[in-house]
Amino acid sequence: MSRTWRVGLLSGLALAAAPAHAFIAYVSNEKSNTVSVIDTDSWTVTKTIKVGQRPRGIDFTRDGKFVMVAVGDDDTIQVIDAKTQSIVDSLPSGPDPELFAQDAAGKILYVANENDNTVTVIDLEKRARLGDIQVGVEPEGMTISPDGKMLINTSETTNMAHFIDTTSRQIVANVLVDARPRFAEFKHDASELWVSSEIGGTVSIIDPRKHEVIGKVTFEIPGLRKEAIQPVGIGMTRDDKTAFVALGPANRIAVVDVASRKVTKYLLVGQRVWHMAFTPDEKYLLTTNGVSNDVSVIDVAAQKVIKTIQVGELPWGITIAP
Amino acid sequence: MIRWLVGLIGLGLAATSASAADPVMIGVGYLGIAGTRSTLSLVEQPTENDGVAGARLAIEDNNTTGKLLGQRFALEERRIREGEDPVQAATALAEKNGFIIADLPADALLKVSDALRDRGTLLFNAGAIDERLREADCRANVIHTAPTRAMLADALGQYLVWKQWKRWLLVVGSHDEDKLFADALRRTATRFGAKIVQERTFEDAGGARRTDSGVTLIQRQMPVFTQQAPAYDVLVAADESEVFGAYLPYRTWDPRPVAGSAGLVPRSWDAAQDQWGAIQMQNRFIKLNSRRMTALDMQAWTAVRMIGEATSRTNSGDVKKVADFIKGPDFSVAAFKGTRLTLRDWNLQLRQPILLVDGRMVVSVSPQEGFLHQVSELDTLGYDRPESKCKLK
Numbered sequence: 001m002s003r004t005w006r007v008g009l010l011s012g013l014a015l016a017a018a019p020a021h022a023f024i025a026y027v028s029n030e031k032s033n034t035v036s037v038i039d040t041d042s043w044t045v046t047k048t049i050k051v052g053q054r055p056r057g058i059d060f061t062r063d064g065k066f067v068m069v070a071v072g073d074d075d076t077i078q079v080i081d082a083k084t085q086s087i088v089d090s091l092p093s094g095p096d097p098e099l100f101a102q103d104a105a106g107k108i109l110y111v112a113n114e115n116d117n118t119v120t121v122i123d124l125e126k127r128a129r130l131g132d133i134q135v136g137v138e139p140e141g142m143t144i145s146p147d148g149k150m151l152i153n154t155s156e157t158t159n160m161a162h163f164i165d166t167t168s169r170q171i172v173a174n175v176l177v178d179a180r181p182r183f184a185e186f187k188h189d190a191s192e193l194w195v196s197s198e199i200g201g202t203v204s205i206i207d208p209r210k211h212e213v214i215g216k217v218t219f220e221i222p223g224l225r226k227e228a229i230q231p232v233g234i235g236m237t238r239d240d241k242t243a244f245v246a247l248g249p250a251n252r253i254a255v256v257d258v259a260s261r262k263v264t265k266y267l268l269v270g271q272r273v274w275h276m277a278f279t280p281d282e283k284y285l286l287t288t289n290g291v292s293n294d295v296s297v298i299d300v301a302a303q304k305v306i307k308t309i310q311v312g313e314l315p316w317g318i319t320i321a322p
Numbered sequence: 323m324i325r326w327l328v329g330l331i332g333l334g335l336a337a338t339s340a341s342a343a344d345p346v347m348i349g350v351g352y353l354g355i356a357g358t359r360s361t362l363s364l365v366e367q368p369t370e371n372d373g374v375a376g377a378r379l380a381i382e383d384n385n386t387t388g389k390l391l392g393q394r395f396a397l398e399e400r401r402i403r404e405g406e407d408p409v410q411a412a413t414a415l416a417e418k419n420g421f422i423i424a425d426l427p428a429d430a431l432l433k434v435s436d437a438l439r440d441r442g443t444l445l446f447n448a449g450a451i452d453e454r455l456r457e458a459d460c461r462a463n464v465i466h467t468a469p470t471r472a473m474l475a476d477a478l479g480q481y482l483v484w485k486q487w488k489r490w491l492l493v494v495g496s497h498d499e500d501k502l503f504a505d506a507l508r509r510t511a512t513r514f515g516a517k518i519v520q521e522r523t524f525e526d527a528g529g530a531r532r533t534d535s536g537v538t539l540i541q542r543q544m545p546v547f548t549q550q551a552p553a554y555d556v557l558v559a560a561d562e563s564e565v566f567g568a569y570l571p572y573r574t575w576d577p578r579p580v581a582g583s584a585g586l587v588p589r590s591w592d593a594a595q596d597q598w599g600a601i602q603m604q605n606r607f608i609k610l611n612s613r614r615m616t617a618l619d620m621q622a623w624t625a626v627r628m629i630g631e632a633t634s635r636t637n638s639g640d641v642k643k644v645a646d647f648i649k650g651p652d653f654s655v656a657a658f659k660g661t662r663l664t665l666r667d668w669n670l671q672l673r674q675p676i677l678l679v680d681g682r683m684v685v686s687v688s689p690q691e692g693f694l695h696q697v698s699e700l701d702t703l704g705y706d707r708p709e710s711k712c713k714l715k
Binding site for chain 1: 383386387390391599602603605606627631634635654655656660661662698699700
């Protein structure tokens with residue numbers, strides 16, 4: 001069975017970009033140990049897939065054929081076949097994988113392993129572990145620069161964004177940010193790296209060439225105590241004009257004007273909002289709301305929440321078929 | 323070489339990769355009392371390295387970060403034996419260490435802090451929960467990571483009131499610290515609208531905590547001790563001395579829950595705490611120390627992490643610079659409690675959520691929803707600024 005998957009993935013890579021099919025979102029439910037499959041036409045859960053323990057980070061392979069989900073308490077990343085919507089394989093991550101990033105070709109996977117201060121490098125075709133990179137305490141956020149040359153990892157207790165050269169696999173710079181950095185996202189033009197700090201309550205904007213913090217997004221919501229504002233997931237529109245920032249227990253998504261770095265609007269979603277994903281046409285943004293066990297659907301153009309979908313317990317990560 | 327580049331003022335700093343130069347050495351001392359105290363429950367018996375084990379983990383965590391910044395942390399432990407002078411021990415420790423984590427009784431801590439004041443050593447009180455160290459006897463060179471009795475009592479009281487268990491039967495031990503905890507619980511009851519329907523004192527008549535036929539006798543004593551009480555919702559025990567508290571659950575005359583020093587207990591940390599990323603920390607601790615993490619371990623970990631947080635933000639090992647940053651308005655530290663922890667600037671007490679635990683699970687975390695405060699909801703726990711008698715000097 002595992003061989004079938006490998007062949008499938010290989011042939012998928014050989015093809016050009018797969019044709020877009022109906023939008024399907026996959027949501028990892030941290031407590032239920034399931035993945036909910038959502039159809040974006042009907043906005044309903046069409047299937048619930050049982051996975052390993054504590055599923056969190058979730059992403060499609062570049063060819064759109066498989067969904068990878070990090071099941072931290074089982075120390076592995078499981079692979080779901082998007083066609084059959086069932087688990088077909090697993091990848092050799094390090095202990096307690098949480099978030100991961102893949103290179104542009106979809107050949108190399110970089111996994112943050114929270115338990116041993118390393119980033120594991122995996123060859124997706126051979127399913128082999130290529131090595132580990134030592135980083136700070138509790139690595140979490142992972143992203144790759146648009147040109148594929150720089151891997152970013154954030155470490156939650158060290159409070160840094162580590163810049164890792166993807167060729168040499170060496171750390172080339174460390175940038176201090178506010179407490180508990182959880183998520184990193186590049187602007188599509190690669191001019192800025194945004195890093196959210198959950199406990200610090202800010203998003204740091206880093207110049208990726210100078211390795212310097214050049215600005216910060218701060219949040220203020222009348223009537224809400226500062227401590228409840230805990231930025232986590234970040235989504236950036238393809239034109240780099242608007243960023244959406246999930247604010248955790250503040251139960252809101254902040255809409256940020258990227259140029260001025262100012263919040264223009266707060267959208268009330270479900271409780272403890274974690275992560276988000278755009279539909280490929282960028283019409284909708286879906287957010288996972290941990291405590292209220294649902295997914296909010298935001299109309300991106302109107303900047304309005306239009307729908308709530310019940311999923312499993314403690315939804316965490318989300319990915320949408322390319 | 324210049325190893326820190328100021329971005330825009332107030333926007334933080336960017337650190338370059340580790341330099342090949344010699345790392346900056348940062349010495350941290352740990353000063354405690356030799357030996358351990360006896361607890362009623364064998365599973366709660368502290369180990370010899372209670373507290374310092376947490377400091378050790380934080381030193382490792384700081385060094386992982388320090389490697390990237392050219393900073394190296396080292397820990398030196400010193401235990402005071404009976405009859406030994408704490409000031410002498412502290413002075414010796416301060417020779418090489420600009421920071422000292424102290425797990426000392428209040429009087430010894432005060433002597434040490436006064437003796438080290440001119441030297442500029444920064445002390446962290448990781449062990450003593452006495453109110454007076456943050457009130458009339460507060461000191462400008464002592465930062466408190468241990469919560470106070472009033473914070474613990476308020477954390478418990480908020481939950482009991484939220485649960486609508488407002489009628490308390492208060493049972494107090496006969497030792498001084500038991501009476502202090504009872505004082506804190508009485509204050510909590512008044513603040514949050516609970517009623518102490520009756521108070522009883524449990525006299526410590528001496529006796530062993532380990533016996534071969536212990537349960538038989540306890541099972542006869544405890545129901546009798548708690549009978550004929552006025553109607554109450556919860557028995558609240560003040561027994562810091564470990565004389566009777568743990569004997570009460572399941573043995574009260576009336577079927578009532580127990581809280582305080584046994585049953586539902588307020589603590590800064592617990593081995594069962596797994597929320598807000600704590601599981602990674604618990605795993606790291608078990609790997610390093612081959613046992614589970616206690617509240618004292620956490621209080622020491624937090625102290626050493628505060629030092630590490632300040633040295634990385636200031637990119638300096640200079641005690642004065644680090645101390646100023648920790649006491650300044652921009653300081654906060656993450657400690658797996660779901661919110662940033664900051665210092666009360668009027669008495670240098672660390673604000674922190676308090677866990678309510680039953681020995682197996684975290685039952686709740688205070689402050690409870692609905693207890694509001696104009697500055698920080700964490701200030702609904704313990705003495706607040708307007709009540710404080712502290713004048714830092």
